[in-house]
Amino acid sequence: MMKRRSLLSALGAAGLGAALPARAQAATRIVFGYTAVTDFASVFVAAEEGYFKKRNLDVELKFIPLNSTIPAALQSDSLQIGGPTPSVFLQAVDGxxxxxxxxxxxxxxKTITGFGLVARAGSGIKTAQDCVGKKIGVPGLGAFLHVTFRAYLKDNGVDYRKVNFVEAAxxxxxxxxxxxxxxAVVSADPFMSRITDSGAGYVASYYSTFLPEGNQTIVHAAKREWAQQNPAxxxxxxEAVQEGAAFMQQPRNDARVRASIGKFIxxxxxxxxxxxxxxxxxVVSEKQLAYWVGLMKEQEMLRTPIEVAKLVVK
Incomplete structure (x- = not known):
C-alpha cells in the first residue's frame, strides 16, 4: 500500500511539474526605438544587465535614424515604446x-559639453549672430537640439526665423x-568629436551649457492604449530603467556602462x-514636461493646450 501511495505521489508531482511551464506567463514583448545618443544609456544598461528579463520583459532595441519619426512608429505599432525628445513627443500629442x-x-x-553648434571649417561662424542667413543641419526638425538651439539664438537676440534649418541625421x-x-550642424558626440578630429568643422558654441539643469532630454513614450492594456x-x-540608472551612478560600473553604450551605438x-x-x-515629472511646454509655446510650436498631468504614466 505504501509503495502504491509513493508511486501515486511521484506521478502527481511529475504531473504538477509538467503543468508549471504551461501556466508560466509568457514574457511581454516590447520593441523599443532609440537614436544614436548616450541619453539612452539607462535602457542599454537595463538590457545588458538583465533588468528587463528579470521583470519578464522581452525587449528588442531598434535603432531609429531620425528622432522625429518615433511617434509615427509608435502609432503604427512598429514600436511599443520609443524615445522621442520631449519636443517631438509634445508636438505629436499636439497633433x-x-x-x-x-x-x-x-x-x-551644465557640465555636459557633448553637443553644440559645429561650424564648417572656413565658414567663419563664431557667434549666434553669425548664424543669420546660414543653412544649419539639425537631427530632427522640432527635436531637442533644434528647439534648444532656437532658444539659444533667441536668448542672444537672434531671430531664429532668419536661419535656414534642414533635417539631417x-x-x-x-x-x-x-x-x-x-x-553648420547642431550635433552631439560621438559625431561631434569625429567631425572636429577630422578637421571638417569646429565647435562654435557649446550652447547647451545655458540650459536649466535637470530637464529631460529623452522621454520613453508609448501609445496610451498600449500602456492601459499592459500596465505591469x-x-x-x-523599474528596469530605474535600476539601470542606479547602476550608472556607481563609479565602479563605468566600464560596463560604456560597453553597453558602445554595443548599441x-x-x-x-x-x-x-x-x-x-x-x-x-522618472519624468509633470514639472519637467511643463518646462518643455513653456519653451515650445514661446516658439509657437503648439496649437492646443497641453495637460501634462494626463501625459505621465504613474
Missing amino acids: GLDLVVVSGGGLTS FPQHGDLLRGGSVD AARGFR KLPPEVLAKVQISPPGA
Missing part, C-alpha cells in the same frame, strides 16, 4: 496622437559639412572611452 510617457532617459546638465553631419551642403509591462519597463574604443554620458532621469 492628435494619444501618447503617454512611461519613463525617461537623460537629463540636461547624425551620421550625415560630417559629410554634409565636408561637401559644403550646410554651413509599463511599470516593469520603468557602435562606438570605437577610443571614442567610447571619452564620450560624455548624460546623467540619467528614469
Whole structure:
C-alpha cells in the first residue's frame, strides 16, 4: 500500500511539474526605438544587465535614424515604446496622437559639453549672430537640439526665423559639412568629436551649457492604449530603467556602462572611452514636461493646450 501511495505521489508531482511551464506567463514583448545618443544609456544598461528579463520583459532595441519619426512608429505599432525628445513627443500629442510617457532617459546638465553648434571649417561662424542667413543641419526638425538651439539664438537676440534649418541625421553631419551642403550642424558626440578630429568643422558654441539643469532630454513614450492594456509591462519597463540608472551612478560600473553604450551605438574604443554620458532621469515629472511646454509655446510650436498631468504614466 505504501509503495502504491509513493508511486501515486511521484506521478502527481511529475504531473504538477509538467503543468508549471504551461501556466508560466509568457514574457511581454516590447520593441523599443532609440537614436544614436548616450541619453539612452539607462535602457542599454537595463538590457545588458538583465533588468528587463528579470521583470519578464522581452525587449528588442531598434535603432531609429531620425528622432522625429518615433511617434509615427509608435502609432503604427512598429514600436511599443520609443524615445522621442520631449519636443517631438509634445508636438505629436499636439497633433492628435494619444501618447503617454512611461519613463525617461537623460537629463540636461551644465557640465555636459557633448553637443553644440559645429561650424564648417572656413565658414567663419563664431557667434549666434553669425548664424543669420546660414543653412544649419539639425537631427530632427522640432527635436531637442533644434528647439534648444532656437532658444539659444533667441536668448542672444537672434531671430531664429532668419536661419535656414534642414533635417539631417547624425551620421550625415560630417559629410554634409565636408561637401559644403550646410554651413553648420547642431550635433552631439560621438559625431561631434569625429567631425572636429577630422578637421571638417569646429565647435562654435557649446550652447547647451545655458540650459536649466535637470530637464529631460529623452522621454520613453508609448501609445496610451498600449500602456492601459499592459500596465505591469509599463511599470516593469520603468523599474528596469530605474535600476539601470542606479547602476550608472556607481563609479565602479563605468566600464560596463560604456560597453553597453558602445554595443548599441557602435562606438570605437577610443571614442567610447571619452564620450560624455548624460546623467540619467528614469522618472519624468509633470514639472519637467511643463518646462518643455513653456519653451515650445514661446516658439509657437503648439496649437492646443497641453495637460501634462494626463501625459505621465504613474
